[in-house]
Amino acid sequence: MHELGTDTAPRRAEPSQRFGRRRGILATAMAGISTALSGTHVALADDGSVSPDAGTAPPGDLPATAASTAVVGSVDPGAMVRVSRPEMPTGPRRVGIQAGHWRMADIPDELRRLAGQTGTSAGGVAEWQVNLDIANRVASLLRDDGIAIDVIPATVPEGYLADVFLSLHADGDLSGTRRGFKAAHGTRRGPYEPQLVRAIVEEYGRVTGLPSNGEVSRNMTGYYAFGWSRLRSSVAPHTPAAILEMGYLTHPDDRAVLTGQAERVAGGIARGIRRFLEEVPAGVAFAEDLLVPPAPAWGRRPAW
Numbered sequence: 001m002h003e004l005g006t007d008t009a010p011r012r013a014e015p016s017q018r019f020g021r022r023r024g025i026l027a028t029a030m031a032g033i034s035t036a037l038s039g040t041h042v043a044l045a046d047d048g049s050v051s052p053d054a055g056t057a058p059p060g061d062l063p064a065t066a067a068s069t070a071v072v073g074s075v076d077p078g079a080m081v082r083v084s085r086p087e088m089p090t091g092p093r094r095v096g097i098q099a100g101h102w103r104m105a106d107i108p109d110e111l112r113r114l115a116g117q118t119g120t121s122a123g124g125v126a127e128w129q130v131n132l133d134i135a136n137r138v139a140s141l142l143r144d145d146g147i148a149i150d151v152i153p154a155t156v157p158e159g160y161l162a163d164v165f166l167s168l169h170a171d172g173d174l175s176g177t178r179r180g181f182k183a184a185h186g187t188r189r190g191p192y193e194p195q196l197v198r199a200i201v202e203e204y205g206r207v208t209g210l211p212s213n214g215e216v217s218r219n220m221t222g223y224y225a226f227g228w229s230r231l232r233s234s235v236a237p238h239t240p241a242a243i244l245e246m247g248y249l250t251h252p253d254d255r256a257v258l259t260g261q262a263e264r265v266a267g268g269i270a271r272g273i274r275r276f277l278e279e280v281p282a283g284v285a286f287a288e289d290l291l292v293p294p295a296p297a298w299g300r301r302p303a304w
Helices: 015-037 109-114 127-145 193-208 252-260 262-279
Strands: 039-043 069-075 081-082 094-099 148-152 164-171 180-183 241-248 290-292
Touching: 039 252, 094 127, 127 148, 127 164, 127 241, 127 262, 164 193, 164 262, 180 193, 193 241, 193 262, 241 252, 241 262, 252 262
Parallel strands: 094 148, 094 164, 164 241
Antiparallel strands: 039 069, 069 081, 081 290, 180 241
């Protein structure tokens, strides 16, 4: 029941008052959540799920050695989030090469917004075909070095843990004039990703001769496979991960390299990965807990 003054209708708060009231309510709610979590340990899905009781999904067609690993993190309200180090992997060093847009029909419900994003095409070639061809070539080169390789489709195994995860894509441009390659890593992850990107960019450019295009987009830095705190289909935060746009499939010069010199392209990628593995010894990326900033209050839709 509202009090009536000189007006016959109840008074509405001014916009600033309403905003302040809502902000107060939100702050109170968040404080309650923080208090409830303070000092506790919550199991976070390595693949990026924020649900503390999320289960582990089977790793699809990948071997058992590529299965997901449980991540345990402690939440310190108003401070950094500690992500406990994973159990140290055994066996040979492992690298995951994702062929972007491959097997899109199999993506889980959480990625349904990406269902129509099947990649670019040009010259009678679809992007996923180029990505898969080069991924398989890279895999063959690295297997010769005794490295365990997983060629991964659009759906990343939950909590994928490896020495390297690299997602391969090709760019598209309606004008057909833009060209060049670029690479990026995500945020709220381990400390070795800038080093991985640097090794990939320098070796890939040196081997392929393609120009570097520094126009890294938010879709690259926010790529869904990096989103371990919000998505199941993502890589573990300790896994050094990057995305490589290998060139513009819509530019004739880039396309000629990507489709006509695929072994050269794969060689550049393999060299970048080998260099990173030499620079970061086995087990180092998994040896320490991570301290990362708290996740944004409001999630964004997964980027492709």
